[in-house]
Amino acid sequence: MNETKDPGTSRALWYTGAPLDRLSHRRADDGWMNNKLYDPQSRIVAVWRDKSLVHNEKEGAFLPTVGEAKELLDTGRFHSFLGVKEGIAYFGIDLSHHEDPYQAHPHIDNNGTFEDLRAVGPSLEQHEGSILAHARGLMFWHKRNGYCGVCGAETQPEKAGSQRRCTNMDCNTEHFPRTDPAVIMLVYKGDKCLLGRTRNFIPQMYSTLAGFVEPGESLEEAVAREVLEETAVIVDPAKVRYWASQPWPFPASLMLGFHAEADSEEIMVDEEELEDARWIHKSQLSHLEDFDMRLPRRDSIAYRLIVSWMNGEA
Numbered sequence: 258m259n260e261t262k263d264p265g266t267s268r269a270l271w272y273t274g275a276p277l278d279r280l281s282h283r284r285a286d287d288g289w290m291n292n293k294l295y296d297p298q299s300r301i302v303a304v305w306r307d308k309s310l311v312h313n314e315k316e317g318a319f320l321p322t323v324g325e326a327k328e329l330l331d332t333g334r335f336h337s338f339l340g341v342k343e344g345i346a347y348f349g350i351d352l353s354h355h356e357d358p359y360q361a362h363p364h365i366d367n368n369g370t371f372e373d374l375r376a377v378g379p380s381l382e383q384h385e386g387s388i389l390a391h392a393r394g395l396m397f398w399h400k401r402n403g404y405c406g407v408c409g410a411e412t413q414p415e416k417a418g419s420q421r422r423c424t425n426m427d428c429n430t431e432h433f434p435r436t437d438p439a440v441i442m443l444v445y446k447g448d449k450c451l452l453g454r455t456r457n458f459i460p461q462m463y464s465t466l467a468g469f470v471e472p473g474e475s476l477e478e479a480v481a482r483e484v485l486e487e488t489a490v491i492v493d494p495a496k497v498r499y500w501a502s503q504p505w506p507f508p509a510s511l512m513l514g515f516h517a518e519a520d521s522e523e524i525m526v527d528e529e530e531l532e533d534a535r536w537i538h539k540s541q542l543s544h545l546e547d548f549d550m551r552l553p554r555r556d557s558i559a560y561r562l563i564v565s566w567m568n569g570e571a
């Protein structure tokens with residue numbers, strides 16, 4: 258796997274920068290969509306049990322053309338139109354019902370391997386990572402929404418796999434793909450920032466705090482609540498500043514990144530949530546290894562939030 262390039266402070270986060278035009282006005286155009294689906298040049302973005310298809314001998318996403326693997330369109334459990342790039346359509350296809358996905362088509366068996374996007378994402382070109390993330394998120398949603406949450410009847414995909422509809426005509430509810438908002442925040446006070454670690458982090462890693470937005474709260478309120486709950490540090494929602502966001506389809510989140518100035522310093526760690534939290538001086542951040550600590554991966558929004566604060570962006 259390639260070393261991930263240092264992204265610096267750019268807000269062009271991993272899994273963003275999608276090159277596809279989603280052409281939502283075409284989703285209900287069955288004639289146009291069928292032409293694209295069976296166009297030999299169209300590309301297939303295969304997903305198997307939340308894993309994405311990459312080349313097995315060179316780095317990069319493996320996106321066979323319909324000409325190379327047309328049979329996948331018939332064996333896929335469901336598919337979704339993702340968009341078009343330079344006239345070429347891309348379709349996400351779910352192969353999760355196959356016990357062995359490599360038997361789904363010899364072209365896959367010979368050229369591809371299914372990998373967890375979280376593991377291989379940073380080694381991919383960013384535009385490929387965003388296409389795989391899009392397909393993975395949508396296939397996960399289809400897989401989890403085969404039945405109507407209102408009446409329990411089966412649902413069927415429609416509009417080129419961009420939504421589902423309940424098959425019970427008395428119910429007829431439309432279901433749309435969900436994205437769960439999660440806040441992630443670099444909390445600072447003066448020249449110090451607040452980093453923490455959970456038990457499932459790799460050893461020595463410290464990162465920004467994060468948590469899911471709950472019903473009935475604003476993003477700023479979610480930031481303040483999570484920081485208070487996890488560390489007892491007080492943040493005024495009025496001092497929370499949005500920075501950038503990152504799609505995080507693992508399985509269905511959108512990470513919303515913030516910088517937040519704290520009103521207090523005393524830390525009391527909620528041990529259910531965190532193993533440790535501490536204030537780190539700006540001057541320590543560039544050589545954290547001297548303190549037996551390390552920063553999160555460079556492709557993460559957490560890393561970018563920290564570096565952007567170091568560079569005076571907050």
Ligand SMILES: [Zn+2]
Nearest residue numbers: 405408423428
């Ligand atoms: Zn229903």
